[in-house]
């Protein structure tokens with residue numbers, strides 16, 4: 527069941543396979559009133575081939591004087607959403623090098639095949655929601671999910687605002703009418719999971735199984751948000767037991783004052799609109815869903831976007847598992863209800879390759895979750911959860927394909943993984959549940 531492994535048709539034109547970035551140092555200044563961003567990105571890179579030239583992704587922002595290993599390049603040009611760099615001498619395969627890029631402009635969400643993504647202004651602040659192609663809207667990057675890097679953020683923003691980025695918060699300091707915030711993401715992270723959240727937020731601190739939990743929200747929304755997110759520590763505890771240890775040092779939820787169309791995961795934090803600050807299942811399932819992406823999507827990340835079911839199917843199944851764990855309907859009840867509903871919908875979507883237009887179609891989520899439930903029914907609870915924990919442990923902080931999951935299933939259960947999964951992944955009709 528080998529699948530294509532050529533370029534990514536879901537985000538055409540993004541990423542350069544000829545080099546890897548190991549670390550991004552982003553020193554940014556944000557002027558919220560003018561929606562202006564200026565910064566210096568310093569990228570620590572490795573050549574994967576001999577590099578006569580290479581490309582970074584950057585959307586609409588203007589690049590200043592670039593320096594490669596301390597020297598200006600022989601040539602640099604900006605074409606559409608690419609920064610093309612030609613070093614003075616070819617960088618040999620395997621060599622390390624640094625690129626320092628000053629840049630500035632007025633960031634906008636970046637259009638793509640699936641819609642717009644990336645930097646987005648709020649009524650009083652901003653969010654970055656980059657999945658799958660929005661990272662170039664705010665920093666120059668090698669925008670492919672299989673090129674994970676560590677990150678350091680230094681962000682200068684107006685006083686009175688809170689800045690939240692990925693990873694561990696560092697010291698903040700006052701600088702005139704602004705405040706400088708620092709964050710470090712020490713776990714490898716795909717560019718689409720890097721984020722910046724700025725708003726008038728206060729912190730609701732918490733803790734679960736040794737993981738620091740912070741919920742950020744506007745002060746006036748504190749009571750509603752505290753109530754809505756009250757089960758988050760229990761979710762972290764439950765998922766750590768089912769999926770293996772929480773994969774990052776901390777977890778934050780940012781609740782914006784604005785209503786948002788959908789919540790979204792980033793690495794070690796998730797973003798919710800104020801319209802999800804309530805107790806009912808329709809909000810709780812999404813709070814569980816975004817948290818589950820820390821295991822499935824952020825630590826274990828797809829190598830190609832066609833494998834999106836490895837993120838969304840697993841996170842959707844985690845919703846049903848949370849329902850079961852918290853005394854609601856069982857995962858089996860959710861599965862049978864959604865199976866009945868899916869049976870009545872067009873069966874024209876291939877789970878293993880849904881296409882860029884349908885990558886976030888609800889059928890990918892539900893059929894993906896049903897695929898896992900069918901596997902659970904077939905192998906039993908012990909083998910099923912052992913497999914999920916082996917998946918998150920073996921591929922922790924790395925990238926995967928569907929074949930990796932099929933092979934691991936075969937290896938751990940002794941069953942023919944391809945025979946088990948093919949009807950769900952590679953064929954159109956919806957299989958019956960066991």
Ligand SMILES: [Zn+2]
Pocket residue numbers: 815819837838841
């Ligand atoms: Zn999701």
